[in-house]
Amino acid sequence: xxxxxxxxxxxxxxxxxxxxxxxxxxxxxxxxxxxxxxxxxxxxxxxxxxxxxxxxxxxxxxxxxxxxxxxxxxxxxxxxxxxxxxxxxxxxxxxxxxxxxxxxxxxxxxxxxxxxxxxxxxxxxxxxxxxxxxxxxxxxxxxxxxxxxxxxxxxxxxxxxxxxxxxxxxxxxxxxxxxxxxxxxxxxxxxxxxxxxxxxxxxxxxxxxxxxxxxxxxxxxxxxxxxxxxxxxxxxxxxxxxxxxxxxxxxxxxxxxxxxxxxxxxxxxxxxxxxxxxxxxxxxxxxxxxxxxxxxxx
Amino acid sequence: xxxxxxxxxxxxxxxxxxxxxxxxxxxxxxxxxxxxxxxxxxxxxxxxxxxxxxxxxxxxxxxxxxxxxxxxxxxxxxxxxxxxxx
Amino acid sequence: xxxxxxxxxxxxxxxxxxxxxxxxxxxxxxxxxxxxxxxxxxxxxxxxxxxxxxxxxxxxxxxxxxxxxxxxxxxxxxxxxxxxxxxxxxxxxxxxxxxxxxxxxxxxxxxxxxxxxxxxxxxxxxxxxxxxxxxxxxxxxxxxxxxxxxxxxxxxxxxxxxxxxxxxxxxxxxxxxxxxxxxxxxxxxxxxxxxxxxxxxxxxxxxxxxxxxxxxxxxxxxxxxxxxxxxxxxxxxxxxxxxxxxxxxxxxxxxxxxxxxxxxxxxxxxxxxxxxxxxxxxxxxxxxxxxxxxxxxxxxxxxxxxxxxxxxxxxxxxxxxxxxxxxxxxxxxxxxxxxxxxxxxxxxxxxxxxxxxxxxxxxxxxxxxxxxxxxxxxxxxxxx
Numbered sequence: 001x002x003x004x005x006x007x008x009x010x011x012x013x014x015x016x017x018x019x020x021x022x023x024x025x026x027x028x029x030x031x032x033x034x035x036x037x038x039x040x041x042x043x044x045x046x047x048x049x050x051x052x053x054x055x056x057x058x059x060x061x062x063x064x065x066x067x068x069x070x071x072x073x074x075x076x077x078x079x080x081x082x083x084x085x086x087x088x089x090x091x092x093x094x095x096x097x098x099x100x101x102x103x104x105x106x107x108x109x110x111x112x113x114x115x116x117x118x119x120x121x122x123x124x125x126x127x128x129x130x131x132x133x134x135x136x137x138x139x140x141x142x143x144x145x146x147x148x149x150x151x152x153x154x155x156x157x158x159x160x161x162x163x164x165x166x167x168x169x170x171x172x173x174x175x176x177x178x179x180x181x182x183x184x185x186x187x188x189x190x191x192x193x194x195x196x197x198x199x200x201x202x203x204x205x206x207x208x209x210x211x212x213x214x215x216x217x218x219x220x221x222x223x224x225x226x227x228x229x230x231x232x233x234x235x236x237x238x239x240x241x242x243x244x245x246x247x248x249x250x251x252x253x254x255x256x257x258x259x260x261x262x263x264x265x266x267x268x269x270x271x272x273x274x275x276x277x278x279x280x281x282x283x284x285x286x287x288x289x290x291x292x293x294x295x296x297x298x
Numbered sequence: 299x300x301x302x303x304x305x306x307x308x309x310x311x312x313x314x315x316x317x318x319x320x321x322x323x324x325x326x327x328x329x330x331x332x333x334x335x336x337x338x339x340x341x342x343x344x345x346x347x348x349x350x351x352x353x354x355x356x357x358x359x360x361x362x363x364x365x366x367x368x369x370x371x372x373x374x375x376x377x378x379x380x381x382x383x384x
Numbered sequence: 385x386x387x388x389x390x391x392x393x394x395x396x397x398x399x400x401x402x403x404x405x406x407x408x409x410x411x412x413x414x415x416x417x418x419x420x421x422x423x424x425x426x427x428x429x430x431x432x433x434x435x436x437x438x439x440x441x442x443x444x445x446x447x448x449x450x451x452x453x454x455x456x457x458x459x460x461x462x463x464x465x466x467x468x469x470x471x472x473x474x475x476x477x478x479x480x481x482x483x484x485x486x487x488x489x490x491x492x493x494x495x496x497x498x499x500x501x502x503x504x505x506x507x508x509x510x511x512x513x514x515x516x517x518x519x520x521x522x523x524x525x526x527x528x529x530x531x532x533x534x535x536x537x538x539x540x541x542x543x544x545x546x547x548x549x550x551x552x553x554x555x556x557x558x559x560x561x562x563x564x565x566x567x568x569x570x571x572x573x574x575x576x577x578x579x580x581x582x583x584x585x586x587x588x589x590x591x592x593x594x595x596x597x598x599x600x601x602x603x604x605x606x607x608x609x610x611x612x613x614x615x616x617x618x619x620x621x622x623x624x625x626x627x628x629x630x631x632x633x634x635x636x637x638x639x640x641x642x643x644x645x646x647x648x649x650x651x652x653x654x655x656x657x658x659x660x661x662x663x664x665x666x667x668x669x670x671x672x673x674x675x676x677x678x679x680x681x682x683x684x685x686x687x688x689x690x691x692x693x694x695x696x697x698x699x700x701x702x703x704x705x706x707x708x709x710x711x712x713x714x715x716x717x718x719x720x721x722x723x724x725x726x727x728x729x730x731x732x733x734x735x736x737x738x739x740x741x742x743x744x745x746x747x748x749x750x751x752x753x754x755x756x757x758x759x760x761x762x763x764x765x766x767x768x
Contacts, residue, residue, distance in 0.1 A: 007345045011358065012312035015343060017320060017365035022343035035584045039450070052598050053299065054315055055307040055589035060582040063591035064449050064476055071443035075408060075450025075458070076582065078434035082405040082456060087584050105446065108439030182340050216366030216379070219341060303542060303579060304481035305602055307589045 002033035013056040014048040018215020020205035021045050023179045024121045031189035036088045039073045041097030042066040044128040067101040069093045070109035077114045088193050089116035096126040099135035099160050110169035110198045117192040117199045123207040131210040135160040140274055141261045148264035153274050167239045172197040174236040178204040180222035204231050212260020224255040229282035232289045244289040252279045321364035323379040329354050331376035338368035385563050391522040391554040392417030394561045398529040400431045401569040405456035408436040408447035412466040413499045414551035415489040441466035445473040452482040453590050455581035464491035467505045477544045478513030483536035484544040491551040492736040500737020501551040503703040507712045513606050515545035516681040518651040522559040525549035531632050534620045539579050541613045550653040610682045635684035637676045638691055644673030647692050649717050650701040651677050654740055661745035688720040698728040699752040705732045729757020
């Protein structure tokens with residue numbers, strides 16, 4: 001039994017005040033417990049938690065390179081198997097390391113079926129290097145390499161569907177979660193860590209610095225992402241969606257207007273066509289995962 | 299402390315960095331309104347809010363960055379962010 | 385026990401005797417026979433190891449990093465393009481002070497694509513912090529794996545090691561090898577005792593980042609460990625000699641060098657051809673000798689200076705070139721001989737698998753005697 005009162009991610013780390021990823025690190029390590037070896041990719045979480053000699057990790061932890069956490073974890077898992085040891089192997093990588101540069105290593109590791117849990121903390125851009133776009137950056141988000149400008153509305157490309165890609169590799173358990181719902185997140189981590197084989201949990205971790213909102217709004221913004229249908233919390237078992245969080249849906253505007261990265265959709269002029277396109281994406285999500293709570297009419 | 303082979307570290311050293319010095323606003327906890335739900339403890343990105351006296355909670359001001367998430371999310375509106383006098 | 389075996393198979397058997405717990409490698413010509421032989425051993429319960437069929441070379445070495453950090457003796461093998469693909473992982477493994485041993489079946493780097501031998505691949509990683517051993521023949525290729533694990537795993541070294549042997553020339557050639565037994569190697573190479581490991585019972589953070597206040601000192605420590613490994617190499621080699629009769633304690637080895645006027649310096653299998661050529665030249669009255677460099681990193685500067693102090697001229701055979709400059713070995717030999725005044729000439733030779741014959745060695749000696757060198761030997765000007 002994991003003692004969930006333990007704090008395995010210590011104070012003194014250098015994350016921005018209100019950091020979604022820091023909260024994710026705390027909750028994940030809490031859920032996974034002390035018998036865990038964490039593999040981190042290069043990124044915000046690794047950098048704000050381990051400037052030599054200060055480390056915030058109270059579980060065994062290793063960082064190698066940006067792209068190879070899944071491969072390093074494969075080696076750890078093989079070694080533990082050989083030694084007859086029972087520690088769980090948990091990867092914590094950002095969306096940059098997961099969706100983009102780490103694709104080769106992740107695909108290979110999932111194809112080989114190693115027994116580990118891959119957790120992607122998704123702040124939807126390469127945050128540590130200064131907010132550049134990643135394969136996880138949502139449509140029309142302004143980042144430094146997909147900036148909004150006179151002839152651009154920001155990121156033109158849709159968010160890569162990593163959960164589906166990894167389910168297609170045969171991952172027995174795949175889930176999306178959010179720091180907005182910590183109990184749900186921790187339950188999913190526990191399930192993933194206790195499911196044999198390569199499991200994937202993608203955790204929405206809003207970034208106040210990168211998305212442009214005040215640090216005290218992190219949870220509120222995360223909730224709005226789910227309430228507007230732009231982020232869906234769901235679980236897949238053996239490749240089939242078994243559960244999705246239902247919401248009384250709000251229009252996407254309510255989420256978009258909270259963040260500076262979408263401000264160009266409202267100022268200097270309201271961009272109706274773009275907002276409609278984003279609304280259509282939310283509607284498609286709602287349809288696909290069946291998230292709409294249909295209120296009975298009086 | 300001798301240089302660690304391979305740039306490694308043991309737990310505890312991050313506590314040398316007193317992030318409480320970052321604060322501009324400070325969360326003040328009102329025990330009259332606190333329902334002891336524990337949500338602030340769960341949501342603090344620093345993990346610095348702890349149960350202290352009679353299951354009430356207090357932040358560890360040595361590390362509290364004053365981000366304000368606890369105040370924003372508290373269902374009982376028991377936490378207020380006040381500008382700190384330094 | 386003496387057996388006639390292919391170089392690759394002898395290397396695989398040597399690795400088997402070292403009892404690695406985790407093998408992680410990606411096939412690439414001409415290393416394939418090594419990794420295939422190891423897979424076969426695992427499949428037939430002759431080798432009790434986890435064999436990870438990774439999807440590319442950077443994952444191969446990355447998995448070794450994970451396995452080594454978790455406390456296992458690990459092994460990988462690659463060459464040429466594969467080694468180049470794991471460039472950043474090599475620096476990472478050395479910086480993380482993990483004693484991984486990796487065989488390099490030396491092969492030329494593209495473009496243009498070449499599957500044949502030269503030493504550009506491992507030489508190009510001389511800055512990485514890995515120890516580098518070069519085998520003259522398959523006996524050395526075999527024995528150097530035992531030596532490499534012992535030295536790498538020593539708690540005062542803790543650096544990964546390449547064991548280099550020329551692709552095709554050694555890897556695919558059958559030679560008589562004295563293969564040691566499992567009992568022999570168990571006596572020589574004890575179970576892996578990691579200095580530290582990933583362990584829930586004693587949590588450590590591996591691979592933290594270093595600010596400018598610390599980075600230089602970490603690099604200094606690595607350099608120090610590499611330089612101080614010379615003594616460990618010497619002691620390990622002496623112990624091996626005591627137990628098995630073959631002496632690997634010296635980082636360089638002279639052949640008919642003591643009274644030589646002309647010295648040839650080389651790494652790897654070309655030394656075999658050079659020795660035969662020297663014997664013929666000696667019969668003709670020429671006082672020529674060879675200085676074989678068996679350990680390229682750490683570079684045996686003092687040993688090279690001492691061994692060559694008495695010669696009149698030096699010809700360095702470089703199976704590599706630092707494009708725009710010179711061959712890497714020549715540059716380092718020149719550094720060792722800087723204050724001696726002895727002329728050193730560089731001959732870029734055998735690139736991309738071009739055959740080197742005894743007559744080529746003789747031709748080079750004739751050139752260096754005339755003071756001619758610093759050239760691509762055997763350049764086919766007619767095809768330019």
